[in-house]
Amino acid sequence: MDSKKQKKLEARGWVVGDASEFLQLTDEEARYIELKRALSESLKTERLKQQVTQVELAKMLGSSQSRVAKMEAGDAAVTVDLLLKALLTLGVTKKQLAKIIA
Amino acid sequence: MDSKKQKKLEARGWVVGDASEFLQLTDEEARYIELKRALSESLKTERLKQQVTQVELAKMLGSSQSRVAKMEAGDAAVTVDLLLKALLTLGVTKKQLAKIIA
DNA sequence: TGACAATATGTCCGTTTGGACATATGATCT
DNA sequence: AGATCATATGTCCAAACGGACATATTGTCA
Numbered sequence: 130m131d132s133k134k135q136k137k138l139e140a141r142g143w144v145v146g147d148a149s150e151f152l153q154l155t156d157e158e159a160r161y162i163e164l165k166r167a168l169s170e171s172l173k174t175e176r177l178k179q180q181v182t183q184v185e186l187a188k189m190l191g192s193s194q195s196r197v198a199k200m201e202a203g204d205a206a207v208t209v210d211l212l213l214k215a216l217l218t219l220g221v222t223k224k225q226l227a228k229i230i231a
Numbered sequence: 232m233d234s235k236k237q238k239k240l241e242a243r244g245w246v247v248g249d250a251s252e253f254l255q256l257t258d259e260e261a262r263y264i265e266l267k268r269a270l271s272e273s274l275k276t277e278r279l280k281q282q283v284t285q286v287e288l289a290k291m292l293g294s295s296q297s298r299v300a301k302m303e304a305g306d307a308a309v310t311v312d313l314l315l316k317a318l319l320t321l322g323v324t325k326k327q328l329a330k331i332i333a
Numbered sequence: 334t335g336a337c338a339a340t341a342t343g344t345c346c347g348t349t350t351g352g353a354c355a356t357a358t359g360a361t362c363t
Numbered sequence: 364a365g366a367t368c369a370t371a372t373g374t375c376c377a378a379a380c381g382g383a384c385a386t387a388t389t390g391t392c393a
Binding site (some may be wrong): 294298 | 381
Binding site (some may be wrong): 183194208 | 370371389
């Protein structure tokens with residue numbers, strides 16, 4: 130689990146930049162992170178495209194601005210579930226989702 | 232919505248009052264559930280295709296047989312994150328994922 | 334039938350997550 | 364400069380999640 134490894138490293142004083150570079154990630158871990166990155170990036174893009182603020186999106190989600198910011202930052206403590214729910218709330222279609230992921 | 236389907240969902244932890252309440256699911260909630268269903272179904276299909284048992288897949292994931300069973304059952308207490316990690320562990324590609332989702 | 338493997342179901346409990354809040358930074362005005 | 368809006372960052376704690384285990388069910392053999 131990457132966040133655990135990362136936290137271990139950080140606890141030892143390492144400043145972790147690019148995950149796949151410093152951590153010994155399995156291929157499937159790296160692909161999972163990349164997937165998340167693609168989703169969070171698309172979230173920000175889609176939100177801006179619709180001219181919605183983070184506060185507004187947070188309200189739509191029943192969440193808070195700070196969490197939306199973390200979603201878009203690709204924060205490790207944000208799940209794919211939350212990203213997907215946010216994208217769906219913005220009206221992203223299955224087809225668009227597929228394009229984001231592929 | 233027939234009551235059979237509803238009871239199945241209830242048994243799996245989905246909070247469903249009655250048929251009308253179920254129909255009150257927002258579009259984005261319904262689409263999220265459908266997405267999860269597609270992933271769990273694909274997980275089972277892919278595992279069987281590779282002739283892997285739930286116990287074996289659990290070992291690959293560092294998880295347990297019971298959780299794998301819940302993943303494939305589309306249990307409400309299973310996240311998309313876990314489903315994705317399992318699919319990636321089975322070697323499913325981005326393209327295949329996109330196809331599953333779309 | 335009994336025995337065995339595979340899968341399903343239920344519960345427990347430590348860990349992770351997410352909403353909330355405070356606060357900081359940044360950007361754009363007059 | 365100060366004011367205002369948008370976004371980022373950090374922390375807290377209740378709720379949700381996940382691994383583990385027990386147990387039940389199902390399927391398939393001899």
